[in-house]
Amino acid sequence: MKKLSSTLFFILSLLSLPIAAIAQDIMPPYLPWNGKSKQLIVEKSNEWVTPFELSDGLESPSYEETMIWIEKLARNSAYLEINSIGKSEQGRQIQLVIASKDQDFTAEELSTSKKPLILFQAGIHAGEIDGKDAGMMLLRDITQGSKIDLLDHANLLFIPILNVDGHERKSEYGRVNQRGPKVMGWRTNAQNLNLNRDYTKLETAGVQAIAKVINKYDPDLYIDIHVTDGADYQYDVTYGFVETGGYSPEISNWLSSHFKPEVDGALSDQGHIPGPLLFAANGEDFTEGNIAFSFSPRFSHTYGDIRHLPAILIENHSLKPFEQRVLGTYVFLEQAIKTVGKHFASLQKAIESDQNQSMESVVVKYAFRDTPADSMDFLGIASKKVTSEITGNEYVTWKGEPITQQVPSLLMDKASASVPVPKAYWIPAEWSEVIHKMEEHGIEMEVLDEAREIQLEFSKVEEFKMVSQPYEGLMRFQSFELSKSYRKVRLQPGSVRVKTKQALGELAVILLEPESVDSFFQWGYFNSILSQTEYMETYIMEPLISKMLAEDSDLNKRFEEKKASNADFAKSPRQIYRWFYEQTPYFDQNWKVIPVGREW
Template structure:
């Protein structure tokens, strides 16, 4: 037997002990024996899932998952697998369609009289509960006693959206999460977070999802995650844009019909459902639970601005993997029933939201000045101790159930609005932006011949960029804006985007620079900050003298600027720059955001 070198043996032992130790020192587990355990099939069942075979401890690899699903599909006329794209490493992104009527095309499903439900798992590939729950549910629909679900609805199921991250598997994927044994990675192969990509569309996964949404037009969109953070009793937490969004009638439908029925189904099966939980103080929930106004770069808020009922599930990371998967199964089954049972009301809500045509759109929300109300919070007792290592306080969760009253801190107060123009124009040279707008499904007209128009443009004054990339892009951190009118000739290939359309709100969010998810703030127009031409001082000096001699008003403005700005008066560079801007030689496109508005 060949012995390992001593330093390798030490590394191996350290790695093993660190993993074992991390699991051992997690907060205590609350005992759980929910009725949903009855959903598990015997290991002798032909269609037992890898998750069930592992006693609820493991989740299969990408290859194992797709092999199991392909075999299931071959044995059912109600299932079909379609590839919706390829990951950055070349793996197919697979989607399973379930239809008792064998409607497997986008045209058939988007025009069906049945609701269509899109279920997405593995966008953060370590948070994989939805994959294993979906496999069980598809098994029970196609091979068990739940085919009735497809009598009333059609399903789209993406088991692993971030397939590359899924295959970056190890026992060290998510130290704060209790299983599965091996977990994937949050980001994709080029280290981009797919759930920050819904507006910029830089990843293969979200580009594929945007295409699915455009082509299939789902009636409900469910994105399944697992939390980080504090301990509490809830095992299945979820949410939607309840206020401060762009689809108020859909929000009302979700709170009136969907949430009460899903909550009850989870409770009946032994789970504890709760809202999305973001503690104002991660060590102490009594300071409040924060309901953020997420921008449309995230899944459920992107769905909201596209007027699609959208749910973000965040299962509690400290609950056992088996418990989380079974709770997800219960959620998905009831979601199908609730949408089917209240589909007429849902269609009316969607129609109303698509036909809003507002004159103004909120692009920035802030917290309410006082908490909206309080909630009964099913928490876990904790205590504070002083670290012997850092000397600072840290929290210890004790595994004891407590009930608290917790303020609800809502971030739904509008603080910045923009007027909605009749249309936007994007010049042909910004083709990459035009392609992204098309990928979102926003209707547009592409010019086929030159067109002269007088349009309004935003101009940038002082600005500051981030000091390091965010999601691979250099965002604009702060800036001053002004507006100007200009007559330009747009070339063939330029795009006209009318705002009087179902996705008019999304167009505004992408086009208006004040929006945190605008193409401007994401950095897609950063080249407008570069000056390429300049004027030598030996030209500037005689030219300035000539300008001052011929223009009395210019002389007055120059003297006024010197009087009001001492720094300007002392800076030859600033003076030259000021005069250069008064000449026709100055770059007229510098700091002009190339998005024209037609009023």
Template sequence: MKKILLLCFAFYSFQTIAQDFMPPLIDWSGKSESLQVAENHPWVTPSELDDLTTSPDYEETVNWLRKLTDSSPLVEMKSLGKSEQGRDIWMLIASDDSNFDPAKIREQDKAVLLFHGGIHAGEIDGKDAGMMLFRDILHGEKKHLLDQATLLFIPILNVDGHERRSEYGRVNQRGPREMGWRSNAQNLNLNRDFTKLETAGVRAVVEVINAYDPDLYVDVHVTDGADYQYDITYGYVKTGGYSPAISAFLSDKIQPEVDQALSDWGHIPGPLLFAANGQDFSEGNVAFSFSPRFSHTYGDARHLPSILIENHSLKPFRQRVLGTYVFLEQAIKTIGEHYQEIRDAVAADQNQPKDELIVKFGFRESPADTMEFLGIASEKVKSDITGREFIQWKGEPIIQQVPSLLMDRPVQEVSTPEAYFVPAEWTVVIKKLRQHGLKMETLETSTELELEFDFLTEYQLSPNPLEGKIRFQSFETKQITRRVKLAPGSVKIPVDQNLGELASIFLEAESVDSFFQWGYFMSILSQTEYMETYIMEPMIQQLLKEDAALRAEFEQAKAANPDWVNSPRSIYRWFYERTPYFDQNWKVIPIGKLR
């Protein structure tokens, strides 16, 4: 009890705010400052009342949005379900003809933009930018944007994390004054959940994607990490993905037009930035191959044009929000003007051959090229506390030439089958496949089939959990073919469908984000039946007497493993595995493949 009290006292006496120790700030002003309205404007947002230095809590946000919705027939406010703590996850739909029905929106000959803020609730720029943008569409001079696209806006995705807000919410970020928490109420990171769908927020997003079929999906974040001049950085799967036609469209159309708009309005756009050495960019910028557990990579895998915005955490909240507004406005214009090109790109990627699938990428052996990098000067300083060097940013703009390190080299691929079969008893996996929108056939009667399965020959579990799951650190498999009887309720998932790549990503064991690697089949590692030695001993005697081939194999095993002979348990086990009494399902990953 004394230790707990002392710990609490230490927290209560902690009056220092991390922002007092931020790197020097470069002064900024830009044309986008004109997007703010005055405090006496009838539709001023709560954030603008504080000059975009604060962000409203959940209740104030919802009340303002409900009032906005009630003021116009062009917008509807819809609950996507409840969070883990029981809060509504709200979405706004804006349509120029007051059309809010998902089926009708899918059928209309017009682009659809889906964007959300607060998947990491402290990174809330998208919420406040979206509120300002919707205000200007409904009560300003930008109603024409609805001629270009129908808008789907989820202001706060991680609503529970949003309410775990304080001045200590995000230590590496320059505002707003109070910030929410990165993970949800169950301490799960929503932007690691796009394959396993264990959080209410991400399930809601996937349901929206399935229902409305958007043409562009934008996930608004804020970075951590190094200092640089760029304020609005963003990215998408350029290479090493599953949608090359979409990647080309994003590169050729979206990026140039968005970059130009941001520059025109006084911002400095840049690519996603990850320092190769984890500190500064002297050794290059890394373009990672993210797996489909992340929002934009999941979008790429299901052939949905998807962009990840990472506003720079060391820039003020006001600057980041205004830049996000500019980004979203231009994105609406661009997808409206190039709508048919988007649909053509999506169709091309959906119709790709699906015989092979790359499930793992690695770095190229040498840098792809160099980029002109708008950096900030830094120096290495020796710590008086640890004795080690650390990076100290000096607030002085510099221009560098840095290598671009691309992680798009295929490392491992699998040959995909004609179809996958998931037995009826694996209900959780079947449910998740349905939630993702995969087409499947449910078997109505008991069905016998000869299928291929993966059998685990070696495995090692990770010593540490990830997102509440124990994953595999390493494993090896071999393919086996067996005739199985599938119970009614089992499902057949053909690979030849628009989301065929997703089926393989989820169901091929080697895929980084397969349901196997996420631990949904852990029970196959357990054995529940066994044989007593008083049965094994006379049975072995009989088998050795009658089966010359078994007798020869046993002698070879003893010669190859001298120590093994001294282990009665190992000998009994060796024989047991060669009897029909041994568990034939042990270590067999229960996903059947029809070749």
């Protein structure tokens, strides 16, 4: 009883404290940090001090405060321009900051410049806002400080807040697992959709804006800045790209051989500890290894990979202090500019090679290797298992003590399913939403201006099971079986032909082949084909079946064989009627046929 009383006393004492204070106070201890990058912080008396610096690295400004500060900076620099790239679901402008020493501010000028163009965005998950404050400091130092030479290396596109509505759903209770800033935004947008699951389906204003920017400006590097949750470790800036098992092998090689060593070196020199993307295999600690997932193109960096756009996902560690994370992001971005400028010719060569690679088949699904890759030297944090007095289960607690471990690296880069690539796909005009999304992706299409009959191959859904609840607002498939057959169809004006021999050919395959986990089919855009809308009454079926059996001996034989081989069928009038209905020309020939045809 004494032990229970002390536990109750502890809980009651916690309940008497402000919740935000509790979340920070009960976080695991963190390693002291005094990196050289602290020298990037200007004095509070500086005219261009950021709100982050004014708060001693504890706070991040609101949407309005951010844009007021950036607009003032742009008014005082000939090298900056601000453009709106879209409007959020709640009506806020999504702003793009362009930085160019040559004052190349149009899409045509930037996409054809001899300098590389780097696109970096913050706040796709609006509580994970490190990139906004780092970008503000960096632009300040470029335009008002001593780093204008960075614009000799590259032109810049900076989106300070992508998920602007989520950013303004701000409070001290935004992310309980994250050490600052004091007030944080929300992960999803105003419709509760996760923008970093939206790159293939393009349902959100934020990712629609990103697709528009990528198509319009044609950047040479794309950086998406996040903060991760999960287990503790020493690394403060972890990041990744598609290293193996992707669609742009030459770009992956360039990022591994040129980008990563130089960025890691810069971070280390400034007192940070860079690391790869880290996901504990057991969901708690790294004793069973780190998983290198194969993300599908619904995510930013893998969407970049399938577009042959070099793309980086930064995941700063949530348990590290906000100031440390922001400064690490600044160092990362600064070195990224230098590295891309230094090695731009070889990067262009890698991009061109991937865009022109032969494409007889496309992998639509990856699985784990049969055996782990080599072990990695892992800079971990000591932990222990504790038995909960509340639930009786064991859980991991972190001790704040650095350790070095050898942990297996579990790679999910084994191709487990692929599809052959046709000459082209055809999408009927009535599926205008899908056609519009293809257009938003920037995929080339030929539009029919008059009706046309054509023989195409189609997939039909034979069996299927839907998920029990929506994912990202849509009903996806849990499982399905397909068959394929040729059919002659009449396509109306407005139907489109999507050739696969184009720069975004792999993306077209991923979106249109039903086996792909990010296909429009699996996202549910063709779910209406699963509904059968015509039927036949029993009083019609009975005389019709008698007539059919009398006139078709082969049908009679098949019916008897069906009854003999399937007792359930023989006992079920419903199944018998159904079977005969399917043999008639009255049966809906379009039922469960996915309306994307393949031209071989």
